Amino acid sequence: MSNFGKMKSLLIKEPLKLDCGKEISNFPLAYETYGNLNEKKDNAILIFHALTGDQFASDINPVTNKEGWWNYAVGPGKAFDTGKFFVICANVIGGCMGSYGPGTIDPLTNKPIATNFPVITINDMVNAQYKLLDHFKIEKLFAVAGGSMGGMQVLQFVSNFPNKAKVALPIACTASHSAQNIAFNELGRQAIMSDINWKDGLYDGKTFNPDKGLAVARMAAHITYLSKKGLQEKFGRNLQERSDLKFGFDADFQIESYLRYQGSVFVDRFDANSYLYITRAMDYFDLTKQHGGNLSKAFKDSKTKFFIISFTSDWLYPTSENKDIVIALNAIGADVGFVEIKTDKGHDSFLLDVPDFLSTIKNYLNTTYLNINERRI
Amino acid sequence: MKEEFKVISELIDEKSRVLDVGCGDGILMEYLLKNKVVDVRGLEISKEKVKKCLSNGLAVVEGDAEYDLKQFPDLSFDYVILSQTLQAFMSPENVIKDLLRIGKKVIVTIPNFGHWKVRLDLLFKGEMPITKNLPYEWYNTPNLHMCTIQDFYNFCNNKRINIFKTISLNGQKTSKITSSNLKFKNLISELGIFLLEK
Numbered sequence: 026m027s028n029f030g031k032m033k034s035l036l037i038k039e040p041l042k043l044d045c046g047k048e049i050s051n052f053p054l055a056y057e058t059y060g061n062l063n064e065k066k067d068n069a070i071l072i073f074h075a076l077t078g079d080q081f082a083s084d085i086n087p088v089t090n091k092e093g094w095w096n097y098a099v100g101p102g103k104a105f106d107t108g109k110f111f112v113i114c115a116n117v118i119g120g121c122m123g124s125y126g127p128g129t130i131d132p133l134t135n136k137p138i139a140t141n142f143p144v145i146t147i148n149d150m151v152n153a154q155y156k157l158l159d160h161f162k163i164e165k166l167f168a169v170a171g172g173s174m175g176g177m178q179v180l181q182f183v184s185n186f187p188n189k190a191k192v193a194l195p196i197a198c199t200a201s202h203s204a205q206n207i208a209f210n211e212l213g214r215q216a217i218m219s220d221i222n223w224k225d226g227l228y229d230g231k232t233f234n235p236d237k238g239l240a241v242a243r244m245a246a247h248i249t250y251l252s253k254k255g256l257q258e259k260f261g262r263n264l265q266e267r268s269d270l271k272f273g274f275d276a277d278f279q280i281e282s283y284l285r286y287q288g289s290v291f292v293d294r295f296d297a298n299s300y301l302y303i304t305r306a307m308d309y310f311d312l313t314k315q316h317g318g319n320l321s322k323a324f325k326d327s328k329t330k331f332f333i334i335s336f337t338s339d340w341l342y343p344t345s346e347n348k349d350i351v352i353a354l355n356a357i358g359a360d361v362g363f364v365e366i367k368t369d370k371g372h373d374s375f376l377l378d379v380p381d382f383l384s385t386i387k388n389y390l391n392t393t394y395l396n397i398n399e400r401r402i
Numbered sequence: 403m404k405e406e407f408k409v410i411s412e413l414i415d416e417k418s419r420v421l422d423v424g425c426g427d428g429i430l431m432e433y434l435l436k437n438k439v440v441d442v443r444g445l446e447i448s449k450e451k452v453k454k455c456l457s458n459g460l461a462v463v464e465g466d467a468e469y470d471l472k473q474f475p476d477l478s479f480d481y482v483i484l485s486q487t488l489q490a491f492m493s494p495e496n497v498i499k500d501l502l503r504i505g506k507k508v509i510v511t512i513p514n515f516g517h518w519k520v521r522l523d524l525l526f527k528g529e530m531p532i533t534k535n536l537p538y539e540w541y542n543t544p545n546l547h548m549c550t551i552q553d554f555y556n557f558c559n560n561k562r563i564n565i566f567k568t569i570s571l572n573g574q575k576t577s578k579i580t581s582s583n584l585k586f587k588n589l590i591s592e593l594g595i596f597l598l599e600k
Contacts, residue, residue, distance in 0.1 A: 365464055
């Protein structure tokens, strides 16, 4: 993690009132940008990351040395064409890639804040990232976009700041975290908190780190990101580097080995306490409840053009939940487009090379940018 | 096709909100945006066509009119258009009911099964007719409920739906349909265009 020092970061000095009642100030928000902001400052797109993402949406992540999480979508000539648009992506507060989170060192104790970090919400995350507009002196974003938890932030952003984005792209998300979503997140949290090395959140990250718990959390979550058909086609009952069953509890099957690998690489790049805090923020997300049970009210003041995308094989944030957002928008005559993309890749589709998905976004953004400038809509 | 769009466009007032149900590739929507100052939305069942529309920046929602019209509030559009799609629904009656609920005015266009060529085909060949507007075989046609201009006219009268205007389209030629020339127009029109209100 030697490249941490090279990261761009905005120090937010003024106090930010959180949903939990506490106030934070003088805290860092780490971000990255791609492409150039034009003179009119009308080509900026704010991208929100998902649960385990970070600000490094594209290129090579300097900390992990791996490709950015949305490398398929963000870059020159890609869906979010950084040859045309200025893409900003920030690490959410509560995260572990340089923004204020449970891993931030408390100067008074010289130890991580850990569980003294306040419980944050999607609303808090969005309000913190809104400060980036002032920082870049952007009056109005061209677009806000994101998948999964990123999509929830898109919805919250438009609800909080109805006239600060011309286009909103919430992808594979929901306006209200379901019981099933909460259940899976709770499973992950329990796995972490049951790890003896979690130590009530006070692990030191060196001698003690809840690797096992965090890995199990990741394994369970990873299953929810894939479809049954996708898993069956990729792994089936194939055995892992053996010709027969071994009558033991090693990874006999390729799927077991795959999940174990996913778990093990995850603990190298993610903080267990961040996982607790961010999953909690997702569980608390209920935009419908925020508006007295009427989701339409969340968008009633907005002139934003919405483009909502879901995936056929996504059972974590299924089409029906995405369609609820479409219905709420249609109920108030908002400008909304919606398509369900056919794919076997499950919830993960939004991160993968799904050509239909990527080309539709690219064309939609490019055409809409031109239309807004020419027709002045 | 162009002629139909022209007629539809002329029926629509400037600065109105329009919903194109079964908007296909969005060519009518594009036509309206080019020729009128309107706010136009689309509903389309085919994923491929929805993607095409969205790629062109059109506000189109993927959905099935028989289920998804419910989500639109009463009188939320000035005009709702249903262009040559009514015959493909399981329940055309319910769809028309929903259109009249959503739109202050409704424009429905009907490929006319009463056209003389259609009648001759069945009379002389004894086979289900295949025409320019109805290019399918009986076993693969998406058209479940074919009707004639006269059928639809009678339907509106029976259901007490107000018909403001009925226009006949035959090739490039348009003409008015009235109760007195209905029988004749039903014989020579390829397409009937109806402007309705509840």
